[in-house]
Amino acid sequence: MDPEVIIHNSVSLDHAVTGFEVDLGLHYGALLAFEPGAVLAGSATAKTGIEMFMDIGEPEAEADRHRPGVRPDDPRPVCVIVDSRGVLKNLLHFYRNMEHTKDVVVLVSETTPEDYLDYLREREYPFIRRGGSRVDLKGAIRELGERFGISRVVSDTGPDLNDVLIREGIADTISLIVHPVIVGEGEKKLFGRAGGRTALELRKAVPMEQGTVHLVYSVKR
Incomplete structure (x- = not known):
């Protein structure tokens, strides 16, 4: 379901x-x-949030390059960002460090730049690749539920x-x-x-x- x-x-x-x-x-x-179980946002909204509320010049720390341990009983939602164009390359650590989310998952497509996928892999960001020129959102959300056991997604976006x-x-x-x-x-x-x-x-x-x-x-x- x-x-x-x-x-x-x-x-x-x-x-x-x-x-x-x-x-x-x-x-x-x-x-x-x-x-x-997850809070969903588009890449433009996510980037605007960084620009408005954070110091965008803050560099990525070594700890930011590794996926944090996620406890099964952690009630915090996962942050899910739709970013098929790699808008948030070198910026995702801001969301990884947010205290009200426990993990960051990125939704990408077949046309997502390979250097962005390398960035995600190197920093251990889970990603779901669905769709051709843009993210197949329905399929990606279904896979999100299957892979991460998420039963409710709330969007907070534009x-x-x-x-x-x-x-x-x-x-x-x-x-x-x-x-x-x-x-x-x-x-x-x-x-x-x-x-x-x-x-x-x-x-x-x-x-x-x-x-x-x-x-x-x-x-x-």
């Missing part, structure tokens, strides 16, 4: 994911409440990956922390090219702090 996939994001009232201040405590509190999760019928649930603000034009929206109409069923609507609301929808097949 394929892992359950949840799209999680913080949005404005007009569905923007940028252009306003996200309450990170609420965002990650709601995400971790799903008890995910519109490009959100679009794929909806367009290819991968997402089962959409979880939104809605902030009481309208940001207007010029900002990235939750979905950009998600395809045709997708019907949803509201599962819960919970008022939270500072006027935010947590909405959870099931994706109707």
Whole structure:
């Protein structure tokens, strides 16, 4: 059985994911409440996170070149990054060192540069290679479940990956922390090219702090 996939994001009232201040405590509190086995992000989102919150000039240490031991009873999720173009070459150690994740797995494709694959092998990053010119996300997530025993994946990413999760019928649930603000034009929206109409069923609507609301929808097949 394929892992359950949840799209999680913080949005404005007009569905923007940028252009306003996200309450990170609420965002990650709601995400971790799903008890995910893996947190999924695209390479662009992952790189932006490094640039915004970390010292990108911090060099890789010798310990960063080796996969840490993973205890079977460690409740922390695995960080899973879709990176078929090798965007995060020489940057993955930032995610390896994050205290709230226990491992880093990279999803790549047949066209991923060989030097990036060598980088992953040399540093003992597990990777899943599925798809031709881009990652076969449905197949990669299925293999993620089979190889790592993961039953629930929560995405924490931008519109490009959100679009794929909806367009290819991968997402089962959409979880939104809605902030009481309208940001207007010029900002990235939750979905950009998600395809045709997708019907949803509201599962819960919970008022939270500072006027935010947590909405959870099931994706109707």
